[in-house]
Amino acid sequence: MLELHGVNSGYGAAQVLRDLSLRVEAGEILCLLGRNGAGKTTTMQTIMGLLPLMSGRITLDGQDIGSLPPHEVPRAGIGYIPQGRRLFAGLSVAQNLEIGLQVRGAGKDVLEEVLDLFPRLRERMDQPAQTLSGGEQQMLATARALCIQPKALLLDEPTEGLQPSxxxxxxxxxxxxxxxxxxxxxxxxxxxxxxxxxxxxxxxENGRNGEVLSAEALRQDHSIVDRYVGV
Structure with missing residues:
Protein backbone atom coordinates (compact mmCIF):
# COMPACT_ATOMS: atom_id res chain seq x y z
CA MET A 1 0.00 0.00 0.00
CA LEU A 2 1.23 3.47 -0.96
CA GLU A 3 0.27 6.31 1.39
CA LEU A 4 0.83 10.05 1.49
CA HIS A 5 0.22 11.71 4.85
CA GLY A 6 -0.14 15.52 4.96
CA VAL A 7 2.39 16.07 2.17
CA ASN A 8 3.66 19.57 1.42
CA SER A 9 5.92 20.04 -1.57
CA GLY A 10 6.75 22.34 -4.46
CA TYR A 11 9.42 23.98 -6.57
CA GLY A 12 11.87 26.01 -4.53
CA ALA A 13 9.91 28.64 -2.62
CA ALA A 14 6.75 27.94 -4.65
CA GLN A 15 4.63 25.53 -2.65
CA VAL A 16 2.24 23.41 -4.75
CA LEU A 17 1.01 20.56 -2.55
CA ARG A 18 -0.68 21.53 0.70
CA ASP A 19 -1.36 18.82 3.28
CA LEU A 20 -2.14 16.28 0.56
CA SER A 21 -3.09 12.80 1.74
CA LEU A 22 -3.71 9.76 -0.48
CA ARG A 23 -3.94 6.01 -0.04
CA VAL A 24 -3.57 3.43 -2.81
CA GLU A 25 -4.22 -0.15 -1.77
CA ALA A 26 -2.41 -3.16 -3.23
CA GLY A 27 -4.42 -4.36 -6.22
CA GLU A 28 -6.18 -1.02 -6.69
CA ILE A 29 -6.13 1.64 -9.39
CA LEU A 30 -6.54 5.13 -7.96
CA CYS A 31 -6.81 7.95 -10.49
CA LEU A 32 -5.68 11.44 -9.53
CA LEU A 33 -7.86 13.88 -11.42
CA GLY A 34 -7.80 17.68 -11.56
CA ARG A 35 -7.28 20.71 -13.76
CA ASN A 36 -3.92 21.56 -15.33
CA GLY A 37 -1.67 22.97 -12.62
CA ALA A 38 -3.62 21.34 -9.78
CA GLY A 39 -0.56 19.42 -8.58
CA LYS A 40 -0.91 15.98 -10.19
CA THR A 41 2.57 15.72 -11.69
CA THR A 42 4.03 17.42 -8.62
CA THR A 43 2.53 14.61 -6.55
CA MET A 44 4.22 11.99 -8.71
CA GLN A 45 7.58 13.76 -8.63
CA THR A 46 7.41 14.20 -4.87
CA ILE A 47 6.75 10.49 -4.35
CA MET A 48 9.77 9.70 -6.54
CA GLY A 49 12.00 12.09 -4.58
CA LEU A 50 12.47 14.37 -7.58
CA LEU A 51 10.99 17.28 -5.62
CA PRO A 52 11.72 17.99 -1.95
CA LEU A 53 9.26 16.83 0.68
CA MET A 54 8.78 19.97 2.79
CA SER A 55 6.78 18.11 5.40
CA GLY A 56 4.55 15.07 5.77
CA ARG A 57 5.25 11.37 5.19
CA ILE A 58 5.25 9.02 2.22
CA THR A 59 5.19 5.29 2.96
CA LEU A 60 5.18 2.08 0.94
CA ASP A 61 3.93 -0.96 2.86
CA GLY A 62 4.68 0.97 6.05
CA GLN A 63 8.27 1.85 5.05
CA ASP A 64 9.05 5.56 5.10
CA ILE A 65 10.34 6.44 1.63
CA GLY A 66 9.90 10.22 1.83
CA SER A 67 13.50 10.78 2.90
CA LEU A 68 15.08 8.52 0.29
CA PRO A 69 17.22 10.01 -2.50
CA PRO A 70 15.64 9.66 -5.97
CA HIS A 71 17.76 6.68 -7.05
CA GLU A 72 16.69 4.70 -3.98
CA VAL A 73 12.93 5.12 -4.49
CA PRO A 74 12.70 2.62 -7.41
CA ARG A 75 14.78 0.17 -5.37
CA ALA A 76 12.14 0.39 -2.65
CA GLY A 77 9.62 -0.87 -5.19
CA ILE A 78 8.05 2.09 -6.99
CA GLY A 79 7.91 2.12 -10.79
CA TYR A 80 7.40 5.46 -12.54
CA ILE A 81 6.28 6.17 -16.09
CA PRO A 82 6.60 9.96 -16.37
CA GLN A 83 4.88 12.24 -18.82
CA GLY A 84 7.19 12.41 -21.83
CA ARG A 85 8.53 8.88 -21.09
CA ARG A 86 12.18 9.94 -20.51
CA LEU A 87 13.74 6.98 -22.26
CA PHE A 88 17.45 6.73 -22.98
CA ALA A 89 16.91 7.72 -26.60
CA GLY A 90 20.26 6.60 -28.00
CA LEU A 91 20.17 3.21 -26.28
CA SER A 92 18.44 0.17 -27.71
CA VAL A 93 15.19 -1.29 -26.45
CA ALA A 94 17.18 -4.09 -24.81
CA GLN A 95 19.52 -1.65 -23.07
CA ASN A 96 16.62 0.44 -21.74
CA LEU A 97 15.03 -2.70 -20.32
CA GLU A 98 18.35 -3.85 -18.84
CA ILE A 99 18.53 -0.60 -16.86
CA GLY A 100 15.15 -1.41 -15.36
CA LEU A 101 16.21 -4.98 -14.54
CA GLN A 102 19.35 -3.78 -12.74
CA VAL A 103 17.41 -1.55 -10.31
CA ARG A 104 16.36 -4.48 -8.12
CA GLY A 105 18.52 -7.24 -9.57
CA ALA A 106 15.83 -8.92 -11.68
CA GLY A 107 16.82 -11.64 -14.14
CA LYS A 108 15.93 -13.01 -17.55
CA ASP A 109 12.72 -14.59 -16.25
CA VAL A 110 11.35 -11.14 -15.39
CA LEU A 111 12.42 -9.81 -18.79
CA GLU A 112 10.54 -12.62 -20.52
CA GLU A 113 7.41 -11.91 -18.50
CA VAL A 114 7.56 -8.24 -19.45
CA LEU A 115 8.14 -8.99 -23.13
CA ASP A 116 5.16 -11.33 -23.10
CA LEU A 117 3.08 -8.28 -22.17
CA PHE A 118 4.58 -6.25 -25.03
CA PRO A 119 5.35 -8.65 -27.91
CA ARG A 120 6.04 -5.74 -30.25
CA LEU A 121 9.10 -4.83 -28.18
CA ARG A 122 10.46 -8.35 -28.54
CA GLU A 123 10.71 -7.69 -32.29
CA ARG A 124 12.63 -4.45 -31.74
CA MET A 125 15.20 -5.30 -29.07
CA ASP A 126 18.16 -3.98 -31.08
CA GLN A 127 16.38 -0.86 -32.26
CA PRO A 128 17.31 2.54 -30.71
CA ALA A 129 14.52 3.86 -28.52
CA GLN A 130 14.43 7.15 -30.41
CA THR A 131 13.41 5.36 -33.62
CA LEU A 132 10.27 3.80 -32.10
CA SER A 133 6.82 5.21 -32.70
CA GLY A 134 5.18 7.20 -29.91
CA GLY A 135 3.07 4.24 -28.89
CA GLU A 136 6.06 1.91 -28.89
CA GLN A 137 8.02 4.36 -26.77
CA GLN A 138 5.17 4.39 -24.24
CA MET A 139 5.24 0.58 -24.24
CA LEU A 140 8.99 0.67 -23.61
CA ALA A 141 8.67 3.18 -20.77
CA THR A 142 6.00 1.00 -19.18
CA ALA A 143 7.99 -2.19 -19.72
CA ARG A 144 11.10 -0.64 -18.18
CA ALA A 145 9.12 0.31 -15.07
CA LEU A 146 7.71 -3.22 -14.82
CA CYS A 147 11.23 -4.68 -14.96
CA ILE A 148 11.76 -3.55 -11.36
CA GLN A 149 8.80 -5.74 -10.28
CA PRO A 150 7.11 -2.78 -8.60
CA LYS A 151 4.89 -2.90 -5.54
CA ALA A 152 3.45 0.44 -6.68
CA LEU A 153 3.26 1.89 -10.17
CA LEU A 154 2.88 5.60 -11.03
CA LEU A 155 1.66 6.54 -14.51
CA ASP A 156 1.49 10.16 -15.61
CA GLU A 157 -0.90 10.54 -18.58
CA PRO A 158 0.15 7.26 -20.26
CA THR A 159 -2.37 7.52 -23.12
CA GLU A 160 -1.52 11.07 -24.18
CA GLY A 161 -1.19 11.31 -27.97
CA LEU A 162 -1.63 7.58 -28.60
CA GLN A 163 -3.85 5.91 -31.15
CA PRO A 164 -6.72 3.73 -29.85
CA SER A 165 -4.96 0.39 -30.36
CA GLU A 205 -7.55 21.19 -6.50
CA ASN A 206 -4.85 23.81 -5.95
CA GLY A 207 -2.61 21.16 -4.40
CA ARG A 208 -5.22 20.15 -1.83
CA ASN A 209 -7.40 17.11 -1.37
CA GLY A 210 -10.80 17.15 -3.02
CA GLU A 211 -13.38 14.41 -2.89
CA VAL A 212 -12.49 10.72 -3.23
CA LEU A 213 -15.19 8.67 -4.93
CA SER A 214 -15.67 5.29 -6.54
CA ALA A 215 -15.48 5.16 -10.32
CA GLU A 216 -18.98 3.72 -10.29
CA ALA A 217 -20.32 6.81 -8.50
CA LEU A 218 -18.75 9.03 -11.17
CA ARG A 219 -20.21 6.97 -13.99
CA GLN A 220 -23.61 7.74 -12.54
CA ASP A 221 -22.96 11.43 -11.83
CA HIS A 222 -20.59 13.33 -14.13
CA SER A 223 -21.34 16.67 -12.50
CA ILE A 224 -18.61 16.04 -9.91
CA VAL A 225 -16.03 15.62 -12.67
CA ASP A 226 -17.20 18.87 -14.27
CA ARG A 227 -16.81 20.67 -10.95
CA TYR A 228 -13.14 19.72 -10.58
CA VAL A 229 -12.00 19.43 -14.20
CA GLY A 230 -14.39 21.51 -16.28
CA VAL A 231 -13.45 24.95 -17.52
Missing part, protein backbone atom coordinates in the same frame (compact mmCIF):
# COMPACT_ATOMS: atom_id res chain seq x y z
CA UNK A 166 -1.98 1.54 -28.28
CA UNK A 167 -4.28 2.94 -25.59
CA UNK A 168 -6.02 -0.41 -25.33
CA UNK A 169 -2.68 -2.24 -25.07
CA UNK A 170 -1.56 -0.01 -22.20
CA UNK A 171 -4.97 -0.37 -20.53
CA UNK A 172 -4.75 -4.17 -20.62
CA UNK A 173 -1.34 -4.12 -18.96
CA UNK A 174 -2.51 -1.74 -16.22
CA UNK A 175 -5.48 -4.00 -15.45
CA UNK A 176 -3.19 -7.04 -15.37
CA UNK A 177 -0.85 -5.34 -12.89
CA UNK A 178 -3.83 -4.61 -10.65
CA UNK A 179 -4.76 -8.30 -10.70
CA UNK A 180 -1.19 -9.10 -9.62
CA UNK A 181 -1.58 -6.91 -6.54
CA UNK A 182 0.28 -3.79 -7.67
CA UNK A 183 -0.91 -0.47 -6.20
CA UNK A 184 -1.44 1.85 -9.18
CA UNK A 185 -1.61 5.64 -9.08
CA UNK A 186 -2.78 6.99 -12.43
CA UNK A 187 -2.85 10.57 -13.67
CA UNK A 188 -5.10 10.77 -16.72
CA UNK A 189 -7.01 13.65 -18.30
CA UNK A 190 -9.30 11.51 -20.46
CA UNK A 191 -12.31 10.86 -18.26
CA UNK A 192 -13.48 7.91 -20.36
CA UNK A 193 -10.09 6.25 -19.88
CA UNK A 194 -10.26 6.92 -16.14
CA UNK A 195 -13.69 5.38 -15.73
CA UNK A 196 -12.73 2.31 -17.79
CA UNK A 197 -9.97 1.22 -15.38
CA UNK A 198 -10.09 3.11 -12.06
CA UNK A 199 -11.47 1.69 -8.83
CA UNK A 200 -11.51 5.09 -7.12
CA UNK A 201 -10.89 8.66 -8.21
CA UNK A 202 -9.20 11.25 -5.98
CA UNK A 203 -9.71 14.85 -7.02
CA UNK A 204 -7.01 17.43 -6.41
Missing amino acids: MIEAIRRVIVKMRKQGVAILLVEQRVDAVLSVADRVAFI
Whole structure:
Protein backbone atom coordinates (compact mmCIF):
# COMPACT_ATOMS: atom_id res chain seq x y z
CA MET A 1 0.00 0.00 0.00
CA LEU A 2 1.23 3.47 -0.96
CA GLU A 3 0.27 6.31 1.39
CA LEU A 4 0.83 10.05 1.49
CA HIS A 5 0.22 11.71 4.85
CA GLY A 6 -0.14 15.52 4.96
CA VAL A 7 2.39 16.07 2.17
CA ASN A 8 3.66 19.57 1.42
CA SER A 9 5.92 20.04 -1.57
CA GLY A 10 6.75 22.34 -4.46
CA TYR A 11 9.42 23.98 -6.57
CA GLY A 12 11.87 26.01 -4.53
CA ALA A 13 9.91 28.64 -2.62
CA ALA A 14 6.75 27.94 -4.65
CA GLN A 15 4.63 25.53 -2.65
CA VAL A 16 2.24 23.41 -4.75
CA LEU A 17 1.01 20.56 -2.55
CA ARG A 18 -0.68 21.53 0.70
CA ASP A 19 -1.36 18.82 3.28
CA LEU A 20 -2.14 16.28 0.56
CA SER A 21 -3.09 12.80 1.74
CA LEU A 22 -3.71 9.76 -0.48
CA ARG A 23 -3.94 6.01 -0.04
CA VAL A 24 -3.57 3.43 -2.81
CA GLU A 25 -4.22 -0.15 -1.77
CA ALA A 26 -2.41 -3.16 -3.23
CA GLY A 27 -4.42 -4.36 -6.22
CA GLU A 28 -6.18 -1.02 -6.69
CA ILE A 29 -6.13 1.64 -9.39
CA LEU A 30 -6.54 5.13 -7.96
CA CYS A 31 -6.81 7.95 -10.49
CA LEU A 32 -5.68 11.44 -9.53
CA LEU A 33 -7.86 13.88 -11.42
CA GLY A 34 -7.80 17.68 -11.56
CA ARG A 35 -7.28 20.71 -13.76
CA ASN A 36 -3.92 21.56 -15.33
CA GLY A 37 -1.67 22.97 -12.62
CA ALA A 38 -3.62 21.34 -9.78
CA GLY A 39 -0.56 19.42 -8.58
CA LYS A 40 -0.91 15.98 -10.19
CA THR A 41 2.57 15.72 -11.69
CA THR A 42 4.03 17.42 -8.62
CA THR A 43 2.53 14.61 -6.55
CA MET A 44 4.22 11.99 -8.71
CA GLN A 45 7.58 13.76 -8.63
CA THR A 46 7.41 14.20 -4.87
CA ILE A 47 6.75 10.49 -4.35
CA MET A 48 9.77 9.70 -6.54
CA GLY A 49 12.00 12.09 -4.58
CA LEU A 50 12.47 14.37 -7.58
CA LEU A 51 10.99 17.28 -5.62
CA PRO A 52 11.72 17.99 -1.95
CA LEU A 53 9.26 16.83 0.68
CA MET A 54 8.78 19.97 2.79
CA SER A 55 6.78 18.11 5.40
CA GLY A 56 4.55 15.07 5.77
CA ARG A 57 5.25 11.37 5.19
CA ILE A 58 5.25 9.02 2.22
CA THR A 59 5.19 5.29 2.96
CA LEU A 60 5.18 2.08 0.94
CA ASP A 61 3.93 -0.96 2.86
CA GLY A 62 4.68 0.97 6.05
CA GLN A 63 8.27 1.85 5.05
CA ASP A 64 9.05 5.56 5.10
CA ILE A 65 10.34 6.44 1.63
CA GLY A 66 9.90 10.22 1.83
CA SER A 67 13.50 10.78 2.90
CA LEU A 68 15.08 8.52 0.29
CA PRO A 69 17.22 10.01 -2.50
CA PRO A 70 15.64 9.66 -5.97
CA HIS A 71 17.76 6.68 -7.05
CA GLU A 72 16.69 4.70 -3.98
CA VAL A 73 12.93 5.12 -4.49
CA PRO A 74 12.70 2.62 -7.41
CA ARG A 75 14.78 0.17 -5.37
CA ALA A 76 12.14 0.39 -2.65
CA GLY A 77 9.62 -0.87 -5.19
CA ILE A 78 8.05 2.09 -6.99
CA GLY A 79 7.91 2.12 -10.79
CA TYR A 80 7.40 5.46 -12.54
CA ILE A 81 6.28 6.17 -16.09
CA PRO A 82 6.60 9.96 -16.37
CA GLN A 83 4.88 12.24 -18.82
CA GLY A 84 7.19 12.41 -21.83
CA ARG A 85 8.53 8.88 -21.09
CA ARG A 86 12.18 9.94 -20.51
CA LEU A 87 13.74 6.98 -22.26
CA PHE A 88 17.45 6.73 -22.98
CA ALA A 89 16.91 7.72 -26.60
CA GLY A 90 20.26 6.60 -28.00
CA LEU A 91 20.17 3.21 -26.28
CA SER A 92 18.44 0.17 -27.71
CA VAL A 93 15.19 -1.29 -26.45
CA ALA A 94 17.18 -4.09 -24.81
CA GLN A 95 19.52 -1.65 -23.07
CA ASN A 96 16.62 0.44 -21.74
CA LEU A 97 15.03 -2.70 -20.32
CA GLU A 98 18.35 -3.85 -18.84
CA ILE A 99 18.53 -0.60 -16.86
CA GLY A 100 15.15 -1.41 -15.36
CA LEU A 101 16.21 -4.98 -14.54
CA GLN A 102 19.35 -3.78 -12.74
CA VAL A 103 17.41 -1.55 -10.31
CA ARG A 104 16.36 -4.48 -8.12
CA GLY A 105 18.52 -7.24 -9.57
CA ALA A 106 15.83 -8.92 -11.68
CA GLY A 107 16.82 -11.64 -14.14
CA LYS A 108 15.93 -13.01 -17.55
CA ASP A 109 12.72 -14.59 -16.25
CA VAL A 110 11.35 -11.14 -15.39
CA LEU A 111 12.42 -9.81 -18.79
CA GLU A 112 10.54 -12.62 -20.52
CA GLU A 113 7.41 -11.91 -18.50
CA VAL A 114 7.56 -8.24 -19.45
CA LEU A 115 8.14 -8.99 -23.13
CA ASP A 116 5.16 -11.33 -23.10
CA LEU A 117 3.08 -8.28 -22.17
CA PHE A 118 4.58 -6.25 -25.03
CA PRO A 119 5.35 -8.65 -27.91
CA ARG A 120 6.04 -5.74 -30.25
CA LEU A 121 9.10 -4.83 -28.18
CA ARG A 122 10.46 -8.35 -28.54
CA GLU A 123 10.71 -7.69 -32.29
CA ARG A 124 12.63 -4.45 -31.74
CA MET A 125 15.20 -5.30 -29.07
CA ASP A 126 18.16 -3.98 -31.08
CA GLN A 127 16.38 -0.86 -32.26
CA PRO A 128 17.31 2.54 -30.71
CA ALA A 129 14.52 3.86 -28.52
CA GLN A 130 14.43 7.15 -30.41
CA THR A 131 13.41 5.36 -33.62
CA LEU A 132 10.27 3.80 -32.10
CA SER A 133 6.82 5.21 -32.70
CA GLY A 134 5.18 7.20 -29.91
CA GLY A 135 3.07 4.24 -28.89
CA GLU A 136 6.06 1.91 -28.89
CA GLN A 137 8.02 4.36 -26.77
CA GLN A 138 5.17 4.39 -24.24
CA MET A 139 5.24 0.58 -24.24
CA LEU A 140 8.99 0.67 -23.61
CA ALA A 141 8.67 3.18 -20.77
CA THR A 142 6.00 1.00 -19.18
CA ALA A 143 7.99 -2.19 -19.72
CA ARG A 144 11.10 -0.64 -18.18
CA ALA A 145 9.12 0.31 -15.07
CA LEU A 146 7.71 -3.22 -14.82
CA CYS A 147 11.23 -4.68 -14.96
CA ILE A 148 11.76 -3.55 -11.36
CA GLN A 149 8.80 -5.74 -10.28
CA PRO A 150 7.11 -2.78 -8.60
CA LYS A 151 4.89 -2.90 -5.54
CA ALA A 152 3.45 0.44 -6.68
CA LEU A 153 3.26 1.89 -10.17
CA LEU A 154 2.88 5.60 -11.03
CA LEU A 155 1.66 6.54 -14.51
CA ASP A 156 1.49 10.16 -15.61
CA GLU A 157 -0.90 10.54 -18.58
CA PRO A 158 0.15 7.26 -20.26
CA THR A 159 -2.37 7.52 -23.12
CA GLU A 160 -1.52 11.07 -24.18
CA GLY A 161 -1.19 11.31 -27.97
CA LEU A 162 -1.63 7.58 -28.60
CA GLN A 163 -3.85 5.91 -31.15
CA PRO A 164 -6.72 3.73 -29.85
CA SER A 165 -4.96 0.39 -30.36
CA MET A 166 -1.98 1.54 -28.28
CA ILE A 167 -4.28 2.94 -25.59
CA GLU A 168 -6.02 -0.41 -25.33
CA ALA A 169 -2.68 -2.24 -25.07
CA ILE A 170 -1.56 -0.01 -22.20
CA ARG A 171 -4.97 -0.37 -20.53
CA ARG A 172 -4.75 -4.17 -20.62
CA VAL A 173 -1.34 -4.12 -18.96
CA ILE A 174 -2.51 -1.74 -16.22
CA VAL A 175 -5.48 -4.00 -15.45
CA LYS A 176 -3.19 -7.04 -15.37
CA MET A 177 -0.85 -5.34 -12.89
CA ARG A 178 -3.83 -4.61 -10.65
CA LYS A 179 -4.76 -8.30 -10.70
CA GLN A 180 -1.19 -9.10 -9.62
CA GLY A 181 -1.58 -6.91 -6.54
CA VAL A 182 0.28 -3.79 -7.67
CA ALA A 183 -0.91 -0.47 -6.20
CA ILE A 184 -1.44 1.85 -9.18
CA LEU A 185 -1.61 5.64 -9.08
CA LEU A 186 -2.78 6.99 -12.43
CA VAL A 187 -2.85 10.57 -13.67
CA GLU A 188 -5.10 10.77 -16.72
CA GLN A 189 -7.01 13.65 -18.30
CA ARG A 190 -9.30 11.51 -20.46
CA VAL A 191 -12.31 10.86 -18.26
CA ASP A 192 -13.48 7.91 -20.36
CA ALA A 193 -10.09 6.25 -19.88
CA VAL A 194 -10.26 6.92 -16.14
CA LEU A 195 -13.69 5.38 -15.73
CA SER A 196 -12.73 2.31 -17.79
CA VAL A 197 -9.97 1.22 -15.38
CA ALA A 198 -10.09 3.11 -12.06
CA ASP A 199 -11.47 1.69 -8.83
CA ARG A 200 -11.51 5.09 -7.12
CA VAL A 201 -10.89 8.66 -8.21
CA ALA A 202 -9.20 11.25 -5.98
CA PHE A 203 -9.71 14.85 -7.02
CA ILE A 204 -7.01 17.43 -6.41
CA GLU A 205 -7.55 21.19 -6.50
CA ASN A 206 -4.85 23.81 -5.95
CA GLY A 207 -2.61 21.16 -4.40
CA ARG A 208 -5.22 20.15 -1.83
CA ASN A 209 -7.40 17.11 -1.37
CA GLY A 210 -10.80 17.15 -3.02
CA GLU A 211 -13.38 14.41 -2.89
CA VAL A 212 -12.49 10.72 -3.23
CA LEU A 213 -15.19 8.67 -4.93
CA SER A 214 -15.67 5.29 -6.54
CA ALA A 215 -15.48 5.16 -10.32
CA GLU A 216 -18.98 3.72 -10.29
CA ALA A 217 -20.32 6.81 -8.50
CA LEU A 218 -18.75 9.03 -11.17
CA ARG A 219 -20.21 6.97 -13.99
CA GLN A 220 -23.61 7.74 -12.54
CA ASP A 221 -22.96 11.43 -11.83
CA HIS A 222 -20.59 13.33 -14.13
CA SER A 223 -21.34 16.67 -12.50
CA ILE A 224 -18.61 16.04 -9.91
CA VAL A 225 -16.03 15.62 -12.67
CA ASP A 226 -17.20 18.87 -14.27
CA ARG A 227 -16.81 20.67 -10.95
CA TYR A 228 -13.14 19.72 -10.58
CA VAL A 229 -12.00 19.43 -14.20
CA GLY A 230 -14.39 21.51 -16.28
CA VAL A 231 -13.45 24.95 -17.52
